[in-house]
Amino acid sequence: MKEIFASERGGRAGSAGTPPAPAALAAKVRTLAPSMTRSMQRVAEAVAGDPAGCAALTVTGLAELTGTSEATVVRTARLLGYPGYRDLRLALAGLAAQQQSGRAPAITTDIAVDDPIADVVAKLAYDEQQTLADTAAGLDTVQLGAAVTALATARRTDVYGVGASGLVAQDLTQKLLRIGLVAHAHSDPHLAVTNAVQLRAGDVAIAITHSGSTGDVIEPLRVAFERGATTVAITGRPDGPVTQYADHVLTTSTARESELRPAAMSSRTGQLLVVDCLFVGVAQRTYESAAPALSASYEALAHRHRS
Amino acid sequence: MKEIFASERGGRAGSAGTPPAPAALAAKVRTLAPSMTRSMQRVAEAVAGDPAGCAALTVTGLAELTGTSEATVVRTARLLGYPGYRDLRLALAGLAAQQQSGRAPAITTDIAVDDPIADVVAKLAYDEQQTLADTAAGLDTVQLGAAVTALATARRTDVYGVGASGLVAQDLTQKLLRIGLVAHAHSDPHLAVTNAVQLRAGDVAIAITHSGSTGDVIEPLRVAFERGATTVAITGRPDGPVTQYADHVLTTSTARESELRPAAMSSRTGQLLVVDCLFVGVAQRTYESAAPALSASYEALAHRHRS
DNA sequence: GTCACTCTTGAAAGATATTTTCGGCTCGGC
DNA sequence: GCCGAGCCGAAAATATCTTTCAAGAGTGAC
Numbered sequence: 001m002k003e004i005f006a007s008e009r010g011g012r013a014g015s016a017g018t019p020p021a022p023a024a025l026a027a028k029v030r031t032l033a034p035s036m037t038r039s040m041q042r043v044a045e046a047v048a049g050d051p052a053g054c055a056a057l058t059v060t061g062l063a064e065l066t067g068t069s070e071a072t073v074v075r076t077a078r079l080l081g082y083p084g085y086r087d088l089r090l091a092l093a094g095l096a097a098q099q100q101s102g103r104a105p106a107i108t109t110d111i112a113v114d115d116p117i118a119d120v121v122a123k124l125a126y127d128e129q130q131t132l133a134d135t136a137a138g139l140d141t142v143q144l145g146a147a148v149t150a151l152a153t154a155r156r157t158d159v160y161g162v163g164a165s166g167l168v169a170q171d172l173t174q175k176l177l178r179i180g181l182v183a184h185a186h187s188d189p190h191l192a193v194t195n196a197v198q199l200r201a202g203d204v205a206i207a208i209t210h211s212g213s214t215g216d217v218i219e220p221l222r223v224a225f226e227r228g229a230t231t232v233a234i235t236g237r238p239d240g241p242v243t244q245y246a247d248h249v250l251t252t253s254t255a256r257e258s259e260l261r262p263a264a265m266s267s268r269t270g271q272l273l274v275v276d277c278l279f280v281g282v283a284q285r286t287y288e289s290a291a292p293a294l295s296a297s298y299e300a301l302a303h304r305h306r307s
Numbered sequence: 308m309k310e311i312f313a314s315e316r317g318g319r320a321g322s323a324g325t326p327p328a329p330a331a332l333a334a335k336v337r338t339l340a341p342s343m344t345r346s347m348q349r350v351a352e353a354v355a356g357d358p359a360g361c362a363a364l365t366v367t368g369l370a371e372l373t374g375t376s377e378a379t380v381v382r383t384a385r386l387l388g389y390p391g392y393r394d395l396r397l398a399l400a401g402l403a404a405q406q407q408s409g410r411a412p413a414i415t416t417d418i419a420v421d422d423p424i425a426d427v428v429a430k431l432a433y434d435e436q437q438t439l440a441d442t443a444a445g446l447d448t449v450q451l452g453a454a455v456t457a458l459a460t461a462r463r464t465d466v467y468g469v470g471a472s473g474l475v476a477q478d479l480t481q482k483l484l485r486i487g488l489v490a491h492a493h494s495d496p497h498l499a500v501t502n503a504v505q506l507r508a509g510d511v512a513i514a515i516t517h518s519g520s521t522g523d524v525i526e527p528l529r530v531a532f533e534r535g536a537t538t539v540a541i542t543g544r545p546d547g548p549v550t551q552y553a554d555h556v557l558t559t560s561t562a563r564e565s566e567l568r569p570a571a572m573s574s575r576t577g578q579l580l581v582v583d584c585l586f587v588g589v590a591q592r593t594y595e596s597a598a599p600a601l602s603a604s605y606e607a608l609a610h611r612h613r614s
Numbered sequence: 615g616t617c618a619c620t621c622t623t624g625a626a627a628g629a630t631a632t633t634t635t636c637g638g639c640t641c642g643g644c
Numbered sequence: 645g646c647c648g649a650g651c652c653g654a655a656a657a658t659a660t661c662t663t664t665c666a667a668g669a670g671t672g673a674c
Contacts, residue, residue: 059660060659060660070661070662071662071664074661074662084661085660086660086662
């Protein structure tokens with residue numbers, strides 16, 4: 001067979017280049033679940049729900065359990081980043097062992113309308129912690145490193161985000177400014193595009209969108225991409241349209257959402273972690289200039305504080 | 308085949324009745340080593356020495372590595388108490404994962420200039436998780452409940468915050484607006500004071516300041532306090548000046564900060580948790596009107612997403 | 615409403631890996 | 645030197661995993 005004809009294998013590599021995840025499996029399932037088909041979701045659910053049990057099953061067994069076929073099971077394994085089911089199974093065994101040794105995760109139920117306030121606090125804190133852990137586990141450090149390098153050497157940086165992601169964009173911008181970089185956040189789609197036209201090679205454009213399909217954010221990134229700027233996407237959907245124009249994709253994980261817990265809440269937590277990582281990474285690379293800049297900005301603010 | 312003739316399978320079950328060992332594998336190897344033949348010892352040695360590496364090998368691979376045959380590998384697996392090599396391999400993967408996780412990375416140390424990017428991610432995630440846990444534990448649910456009640460019944464709500472806290476203020480405002488409340492965020496000290504003058508009993512003013520001593524935020528809160536509005540402070544310093552004019556104080560915890568990790572980073576995490584708690588609390592209290600409003604805002608945004 | 619199209623799905627063929635069989639081999643005893 | 649007991653690996657037999665392929669479900673255009 002010629003390589004021209006892509007076999008199903010290469011069809012849509014779940015997360016390109018990412019080596020199989022050991023403990024980041026649950027995170028990956030949550031991240032990729034939305035982009036899965038129904039049957040594959042059933043498989044992913046079973047796998048995430050009972051790693052130990054599934055590790056004991058053969059392809060056929062798992063297919064029967066989930067009411068699907070062997071092919072679907074293998075496809076799911078591929079989507080999760082493993083070469084095949086065999087490797088997924090191995091990772092599953094590892095995960096089971098870890099859970100066994102670790103303490104009970106204390107699975108929380110969803111937030112209900114009549115939950116006492118103390119429960120709300122506990123559940124929210126738990127969920128956000130979970131989001132942090134998942135995002136950290138699923139973050140591609142190679143992509144992150146590349147993004148950091150681009151940022152550290154950029155002539156200027158534009159950051160796009162609307163709605164809740166707009167605040168994250170501003171947060172990143174604030175931080176970069178504090179260490180002497182030239183950065184702007186854009187929430188206005190028109191202005192964003194207008195400014196994106198000015199970008200060229202050596203500049204960096206960052207799009208922040210949880211859904212990965214926010215047109216108002218994709219458009220400026222596309223323009224920046226076409227002008228030759230280095231483009232970065234921070235998104236919860238690594239297969240979303242936004243990644244089309246992104247040189248580097250940084251994936252955020254998300255906890256389940258519900259009526260009382262809109263997506264904006266958990267996505268924001270993951271996005272901010274990524275932003276912090278970018279910032280610290282850049283601060284490391286530009287330490288010579290960043291350190292004095294940080295001290296200076298601190299000093300400048302001191303007099304605004306009452307004693 | 309008659310059952311009288313025992314097949315090799317049942318021939319000499321290593322340790323009778325013992326179910327596969329999860330982590331006690333190394334011990335088992337040592338125990339059983341003397342009773343093994345030379346070839347089997349080589350296999351057992353390889354397995355005990357490098358569980359992770361062996362878990363990645365097929366029967367054939369392990370046979371070649373140890374210079375033996377597949378049959379010997381299977382026999383060794385049987386002797387160690389597993390039904391076959393497949394199961395030994397699964398246990399091996401589990402063992403490897405346990406060893407991996409047991410190796411506690413020094414994430415408790417501070418972030419250094421020369422930390423690899425992966426460590427930065429781990430440390431930041433860990434710190435923010437810590438901040439969440441601490442904040443949740445230290446949050447006074449009575450004060451929180453009182454603040455929620457005030458918000459849910461307020462005529463209007465003003466939120467003050469500058470710098471990084473300004474973004475948190477905006478986040479809270481965005482959320483409250485989404486469920487139909489009247490809320491404004493103020494980053495401009497002058498405008499904040501100007502607006503605070505308009506407040507009266509039944510209104511709510513919220514000041515967000517990590518240091519608890521940001522004059523630009525305290526001033527409008529003082530004005531609101533004196534006009535009779537219900538005032539809330541979200542701060543990391545429960546004894547700071549800002550609490551002077553706060554009816555309810557919500558305390559955020561903060562991880563240690565350092566040169567590469569400015570205070571804004573960890574304080575923001577705790578503040579956002581508090582904000583989320585406020586939001587969910589209010590949404591619960593006003594569920595009848597909040598739920599439709601949330602759905603409506605979701606629907607309204609749908610068309611802004613590319614497919 | 616109908617058609618054409620794409621995407622999803624499972625049955626079965628094909629490829630690998632594991633297990634079993636079986637006979638050669640070594641080694642110690644006589 | 646000859647014999648028997650048990651160890652060992654090559655290859656057959658089986659189980660498991662992977663790929664192919666065509667039918668079915670869903671979707672948008674007309």
